[in-house]
Amino acid sequence: MAISEVDVRAHAKWIGTPVKRKEDPRLITGQGCYVDDVKLPGMFHCALLRSPHAHARIKRVDLSKAKAYPGVALTLTGEELAQATNSLPSVFSLGNKPAPFADYPMAVGKVRYVGEPVAAVVAADRYIAEDALDLIEVEYDPLPAVTDVEEAIKPGAPLLFEEMGTNVTWHGTYSYGDPDKAFAEADRIIKRRLYFHRYSSTPLETFGGIAHFERATGMLTIRSNHQIPAMIHPFMAYCLRIPGNKLRMVIGDIGGGFGIKCAVYANLMIIGHLSMRLGRPVKWIEDRREHLLASAHGTERTGYVEVAVKNDGTILGVKMKTYDNDGGYMRFPEPVGVILWSHVVQSCYRFRNILMDCHAVVTNKCPVTPNRGYGRMQHQFFLERMMNIIGRELKIDPVEIRLKNFIRPDEFPYEATNGSLYDSGDYPATLQKALELIGGYEHWREEQKKSRAEGRYLGIGVVTIMDSGASNLGEMSMIDPDIRSSTAGEAAAIRIDATGSVTVALGTVPQGQSHETVSAQIVADELGLSPDEVTVLTGFDSATHPYCGSSGTYASRYAGTATGALKGAAQKLRDRIFKIAAHFLEARFEDLELSGGRVFVRGVPQKGMALRDIAAISLYNPAALPAGVEPGLEASCNYNYPKANQMDEKFRANYASTYANVAHAIVVELDVETGQFKILKYSVVHDAGNLINPKVADGQIHGGFAHSLGATLYEEFVYNEDGQLLTSTFMDYLCPKATEIPQMEIGHLCSPSPFTPYGTKGMGEGSGPIPALIGNAVEDALTPLGVEVLGSNLSPQNIMAMIWKAKGREPAK
Amino acid sequence: MARRKRRAGHSDLVVDEKKALHRIRLTINGEELELAFSPRRTLLEVLRDDLDLIGAKEGCDGGECGACTVLIEDRPYLACLTLAATLRGKRILTIEGLAGNGGLHPLQSAFLTKGAVQCGYCTPGLILSAKALLDRNVAPTEEEVKKALVGNLCRCTGYQKIIDAVLEAARLLQAESPGNR
Ligand code: FES
Ligand code: FES
Numbered sequence: 001m002a003i004s005e006v007d008v009r010a011h012a013k014w015i016g017t018p019v020k021r022k023e024d025p026r027l028i029t030g031q032g033c034y035v036d037d038v039k040l041p042g043m044f045h046c047a048l049l050r051s052p053h054a055h056a057r058i059k060r061v062d063l064s065k066a067k068a069y070p071g072v073a074l075t076l077t078g079e080e081l082a083q084a085t086n087s088l089p090s091v092f093s094l095g096n097k098p099a100p101f102a103d104y105p106m107a108v109g110k111v112r113y114v115g116e117p118v119a120a121v122v123a124a125d126r127y128i129a130e131d132a133l134d135l136i137e138v139e140y141d142p143l144p145a146v147t148d149v150e151e152a153i154k155p156g157a158p159l160l161f162e163e164m165g166t167n168v169t170w171h172g173t174y175s176y177g178d179p180d181k182a183f184a185e186a187d188r189i190i191k192r193r194l195y196f197h198r199y200s201s202t203p204l205e206t207f208g209g210i211a212h213f214e215r216a217t218g219m220l221t222i223r224s225n226h227q228i229p230a231m232i233h234p235f236m237a238y239c240l241r242i243p244g245n246k247l248r249m250v251i252g253d254i255g256g257g258f259g260i261k262c263a264v265y266a267n268l269m270i271i272g273h274l275s276m277r278l279g280r281p282v283k284w285i286e287d288r289r290e291h292l293l294a295s296a297h298g299t300e301r302t303g304y305v306e307v308a309v310k311n312d313g314t315i316l317g318v319k320m321k322t323y324d325n326d327g328g329y330m331r332f333p334e335p336v337g338v339i340l341w342s343h344v345v346q347s348c349y350r351f352r353n354i355l356m357d358c359h360a361v362v363t364n365k366c367p368v369t370p371n372r373g374y375g376r377m378q379h380q381f382f383l384e385r386m387m388n389i390i391g392r393e394l395k396i397d398p399v400e401i402r403l404k405n406f407i408r409p410d411e412f413p414y415e416a417t418n419g420s421l422y423d424s425g426d427y428p429a430t431l432q433k434a435l436e437l438i439g440g441y442e443h444w445r446e447e448q449k450k451s452r453a454e455g456r457y458l459g460i461g462v463v464t465i466m467d468s469g470a471s472n473l474g475e476m477s478m479i480d481p482d483i484r485s486s487t488a489g490e491a492a493a494i495r496i497d498a499t500g501s502v503t504v505a506l507g508t509v510p511q512g513q514s515h516e517t518v519s520a521q522i523v524a525d526e527l528g529l530s531p532d533e534v535t536v537l538t539g540f541d542s543a544t545h546p547y548c549g550s551s552g553t554y555a556s557r558y559a560g561t562a563t564g565a566l567k568g569a570a571q572k573l574r575d576r577i578f579k580i581a582a583h584f585l586e587a588r589f590e591d592l593e594l595s596g597g598r599v600f601v602r603g604v605p606q607k608g609m610a611l612r613d614i615a616a617i618s619l620y621n622p623a624a625l626p627a628g629v630e631p632g633l634e635a636s637c638n639y640n641y642p643k644a645n646q647m648d649e650k651f652r653a654n655y656a657s658t659y660a661n662v663a664h665a666i667v668v669e670l671d672v673e674t675g676q677f678k679i680l681k682y683s684v685v686h687d688a689g690n691l692i693n694p695k696v697a698d699g700q701i702h703g704g705f706a707h708s709l710g711a712t713l714y715e716e717f718v719y720n721e722d723g724q725l726l727t728s729t730f731m732d733y734l735c736p737k738a739t740e741i742p743q744m745e746i747g748h749l750c751s752p753s754p755f756t757p758y759g760t761k762g763m764g765e766g767s768g769p770i771p772a773l774i775g776n777a778v779e780d781a782l783t784p785l786g787v788e789v790l791g792s793n794l795s796p797q798n799i800m801a802m803i804w805k806a807k808g809r810e811p812a813k
Numbered sequence: 814m815a816r817r818k819r820r821a822g823h824s825d826l827v828v829d830e831k832k833a834l835h836r837i838r839l840t841i842n843g844e845e846l847e848l849a850f851s852p853r854r855t856l857l858e859v860l861r862d863d864l865d866l867i868g869a870k871e872g873c874d875g876g877e878c879g880a881c882t883v884l885i886e887d888r889p890y891l892a893c894l895t896l897a898a899t900l901r902g903k904r905i906l907t908i909e910g911l912a913g914n915g916g917l918h919p920l921q922s923a924f925l926t927k928g929a930v931q932c933g934y935c936t937p938g939l940i941l942s943a944k945a946l947l948d949r950n951v952a953p954t955e956e957e958v959k960k961a962l963v964g965n966l967c968r969c970t971g972y973q974k975i976i977d978a979v980l981e982a983a984r985l986l987q988a989e990s991p992g993n994r
Contacts, residue, residue, distance in 0.1 A: 027933030028921040030868020030908035037867040255934030288873035512931030695928040706971030730877035738962040738972040
């Protein structure tokens with residue numbers, strides 16, 4: 001059907017305005033409905049027994065006492081679950097290859113990380129279930145543990161999966177341009193080993209779910225706070241051995257996700273199976289310690305980075321050998337995170353000769369999952385640190401070296417060396433604006449000189465990064481070229497009912513990103529209404545919401561994909577509405593306008609019809625419709641980003657959909673006696689093209705900054721060499737509080753994407769830049785001491801350790 | 814896994830003579846109630862599980878996050894650390910009771926207009942901590958606001974908009990107060 005392609009931006013009333021959030025009235029009154037708020041009749045509660053060992057063989061599990069405990073309905077061991085279900089599919093299954101090892105939601109034969117589920121108890125309430133856990137006897141045969149990624153790859157290291165003969169579970173090498181030539185032509189090759197630490201954005205709500213199997217219908221409904229329910233739906237159905245149409249994934253309000261609620265679907269398998277055995281609802285909600293210990297962590301990465309440079313600061317090429325510490329298992333979407341920096345392989349720079357040599361390694365730590373900035377944050381940290389290190393070695397200012405290497409504003413759209421199509425941007429302007437917002441670069445360099453003379457340590461840092469949005473799942477082909485995919489999309493459905501009011505359903509699964517609000521803004525503009533008149537359904541339901549192959553809320557997808565789906569569905573409806581109205585008003589289609597709930601002839605507002613009347617005709621009197629017009633006012637659109645392609649034989653594809661850019665600038669004053677610093681000035685400038693709702697966008701910037709700052713200054717999952725997690729409560733895994741967030745200046749530039757319907761771009765990933773930014777500033781402050789920052793956690797003790805090292809002193813014990 | 818307080822026979826479903834249910838009267842959101850529960854249960858559990866007052870959230874169950882904050886006699890308490898049995902005769906306010914008859918409390922209005930909410934999981938606790946502050950300090954400084962909120966984690970917003978909202982609410986409340994009419 002021909003769609004009247006109208007660019008509503010010309011007369012947009014709502015897109016681009018800071019409309020108040022539609023979600024807020026329920027959330028500020030305590031009426032939000034999160035998974036733990038749901039109670040179902042006859043509901044049982046599940047608790048999991050978890051391994052105290054990082055690596056051990058399970059010799060015996062005795063559940064007899066737990067089974068006999070009053071109130072216990074069912075118990076389950078890993079062995080029993082493995083017999084009743086299929087093993088978890090891996091990324092490799094998508095290319096019809098066997099997984100490198102069998103993976104089940106609960107330990108089978110062996111435990112591989114502290115906190116791995118070993119047995120489950122279902123009881124009348126959670127207290128009874130927890131009490132019964134204490135009665136389970138497990139005999140373990142402890143094995144040596146390996147937690148460090150570089151120890152794990154050494155010959156003779158303890159093996160997690162003996163059948164593999166190695167802990168390297170996946171390895172891929174990709175060459176773009178001609179790296180060897182670039183390195184041969186370089187004046188210098190600058191090499192470092194850099195380390196990005198392990199943390200997670202730890203949503204305030206932990207993970208959980210309620211599975212409800214109805215025997216009479218054979219329908220299993222799983223209500224949870226999972227971020228990619230549509231993507232895991234086929235996996236879950238396969239594992240549980242039920243048809244897809246007997247598995248319904250329902251999502252309500254989610255208390256934060258940040259990617260962490262992606263790889264954890266294995267837990268939903270457990271309760272799904274338990275509910276199928278009992279024919280009753282089974283609820284399981286992670287407690288905080290379980291979440292920190294064993295839910296899923298962000299990925300830690302060690303990188304050996306080599307950069308080929310000319311003496312004038314021109315970067316010719318980069319070779320990157322990376323080792324991702326994936327923890328005890330490699331759960332979907334891993335090992336994709338290992339190559340995900342393909343989105344931003346060049347970042348904001350022009351070097352086109354790149355060698356990626358990527359390894360996924362299993363160790364006896366918690367498995368990993370996407371975390372805000374998945375797979376890219378480590379690369380951003382490595383590259384932005386290297387820019388400064390190179391600058392220092394070549395005696396070129398960090399701002400200047402970036403300006404020298406930036407992709408130029410007139411080069412867009414710019415095809416990167418790996419085929420990614422960078423949409424638009426003015427990187428020098430973004431950086432300049434960030435520097436203006438801290439009060440001028442020259443000014444602070446002057447201040448720095450003065451302060452040094454006074455024995456004070458002032459440091460200035462900048463970073464410039466690319467904040468890619470809406471990954472193209474064609475990226476999975478890098479793991480195995482037999483995986484064929486090009487989905488970078490979203491789906492939406494819009495219905496106008498007989499009362500003339502509008503209801504929207506999407507395949508997205510927001511966790512605070514305000515999709516109800518921004519979707520209402522878009523549909524309101526497309527259909528000439530106000531956002532208040534548009535109801536956007538909360539959450540997601542696989543049985544009733546539309547979805548596509550990459551649906552979900554992760555990787556800043558909405559702005560690049562859901563916008564297209566909403567526009568597509570709305571424009572199908574516009575088309576139908578106009579055809580009906582043209583027929584009844586005896587007017588020309590082109591002369592019609594839609595506004596205020598009416599369609600009318602432009603310039604003659606009295607000659608028109610209410611949307612309600614059109615809906616009524618289309619629903620109740622189809623015979624009166626003009627020829628070829630479908631009855632009912634309901635339309636959906638399964639949208640795929642038009643530039644999303646399949647990977648070619650040279651491992652090239654457009655790996656993301658939008659490529660926002662961001663510059664940060666900071667001034668710190670460091671105390672060399674304590675390793676603490678004060679942030680004197682901080683600015684961030686985003687260029688995410690057109691913003692649908694500036695207030696929502698600012699919220700993403702503030703939130704991303706706080707996460708990233710917390711990760712840099714405080715947050716780290718610290719393990720001892722036995723594989724015991726030392727930071728497993730919020731008392732030792734420290735998240736920033738209200739008192740710890742500095743003032744920030746936010747600026748926006750606007751380079752609209754030429755490829756998205758409203759010129760928008762995804763934004764707000766941002767976990768990588770702050771460790772690099774602060775690393776750059778701290779190193780700059782400590783120039784007199786010659787300190788070099790090589791790791792991403794810059795806690796006071798880590799800074800002191802660097803200072804002592806530079807001074808040739810051992811740290812105080 | 815070992816929930817510290819959810820162990821050792823807390824269940825109301827397993828009643829034996831050593832563990833008779835505890836009976837108390839107290840006032841929740843202006844309503845006088847008589848409740849019976851196992852003496853080891855926390856206020857958070859009683860609110861959420863028995864009374865369906867789900868506005869108070871569990872973020873850690875260990876006094877580390879503030880998501881469960883409620884007001885007891887106008888002061889903020891962590892409901893996850895408060896044994897319900899200790900509240901005989903006390904006056905408790907949860908987010909559900911903050912604004913009467915469908916309206917919004919100025920704090921709620923300010924959270925809405927200032928964009929202080931993302932996922933909303935921390936919001937009830939933060940609003941109640943802020944209310945306790947504004948009840949005793951009608952015109953707090955930004956520093957005082959930050960200090961008052963230090964027990965409440967928010968993982969989404971980065972706090973700035975929340976702080977702005979509390980300052981805005983203080984202005985709204987002052988404008989409303991009889992002395993200014
Ligand atoms: S749930 Fe009470 S402080 Fe976290
Ligand atoms: S809004 Fe999500 S934790 Fe505060």
